[in-house]
């Protein structure tokens with residue numbers, strides 16, 4: 001999910017983020033409503049064409065998204081062989097695969113800010129009950145930004161501890177990591193202030 | 209060269225020239241602990257360095273200049289704006305760059321992050337796009353606009369942090385140890401960027417050679433202004449003092 005945006009100018013890239021997310025939702029609903037092998041296979045081909053041919057994404061980028069769920073899909077197929085039949089298993093697995101790939105195509109062709117803008121738009125009705133969409137959107141973007149930062153700091157602490165003879169993943173990692181994250185958060189709060197995060201206008205200008 | 213306090217007593221001073229930062233009898237304490245005492249200063253120079261030992265109050269001083277810290281006593285005026293009551297206006301005038309670039313980059317990719325400040329300022333989308341292009345180009349980040357920020361080098365991250373501040377077009381920029389985490393090449397690069405700014409700058413640093421061509425250097429010691437003069441005077445004084 002992280003920073004997968006692969007810049008480009010293809011029609012898929014240029015399609016509005018809201019439309020892509022809506023299509024993703026429709027695809028998900030449709031595949032569950034019509035669990036037939038022809039439908040699922042056609043959808044899979046469609047997604048692959050959109051991703052590899054139209055958007056010209058490298059196959060590697062899509063594979064990177066499938067790899068983490070590969071085992072899960074195989075296990076699911078195995079379960080279906082035991083309790084239902086191969087056809088149902090195939091439909092179920094291909095359906096999930098299609099959705100994973102479709103999500104990968106959307107995230108690879110859409111800027112985070114554009115996705116965030118959609119989230120903000122969806123939240124707008126909640127403004128009446130005091131939700132601040134711009135704030136939620138910023139939170140989403142910052143989460144995506146800081147997951148790799150924190151992961152990197154954790155890795156650095158683990159290295160430092162390993163260099164001093166510690167081994168494996170230990171509770172001792174958590175304390176120094178927590179301290180670093182708190183420091184980071186404190187500066188981050190100041191940086192947000194300094195960059196005017198508090199001045200958020202009622203409506204953010206939209207981009208992309 | 210002035211030793212200790214500088215300038216006239218604060219209370220009945222005449223109205224401020226438009227382009228100055230003025231501290232009047234500023235004291236700051238975190239809880240019980242006083243970390244800055246009785247600082248009175250008028251800053252009109254375009255290049256001001258701030259040096260001093262760890263814990264001497266440099267960062268606190270820097271944060272006073274854009275209202276990130278409000279003094280417990282005394283007044284800070286930025287071009288006549290009081291940081292206590294007009295903090296939003298002050299922050300629009302004074303940009304702030306921190307030591308750790310990771311802590312000030314808030315969006316996952318380069319161009320998105322640069323757009324963050326001007327978006328907060330409520331500028332129109334086409335103007336934001338134009339400004340973002342311009343600063344990315346100026347700081348050699350043009351080829352990285354859609355790169356994930358966490359994959360940039362340390363030096364590039366700091367340039368990105370600087371770009372994210374300058375795109376807001378502040379009148380002044382305060383830097384708190386902008387080169388402390390950088391290697392020699394990137395330190396030089398950031399130093400050149402700072403030198404080339406048309407804005408007035410205040411730079412807190414332990415890299416004394418960055419200050420050679422500055423107009424004025426302030427030395428802090430235990431929360432007091434211990435020396436204040438040209439780099440040729442203040443830097444050797446500080447070095448001798450800590451020898």
Ligand SMILES: Nc1ncnc2c1ncn2[C@@H]1O[C@H](COP(=O)(O)OP(=O)(O)OP(=O)(O)O)[C@@H](O)[C@H]1O
Nearest residue numbers: 238239241243260261262263264265266267268269
């Ligand atoms: N938020 C805070 N709460 C409590 N004490 C603080 C806080 N920030 C700083 N201090 C203390 O205030 C004193 C001055 O800190 P300051 O950060 O201004 O020093 P500095 O000159 O920037 O030091 P360094 O060179 O280490 O960055 C230090 O003793 C520090 O421990």
Ligand SMILES: [Mg+2]
Nearest residue numbers: 266267268384
């Ligand atoms: Mg400091």
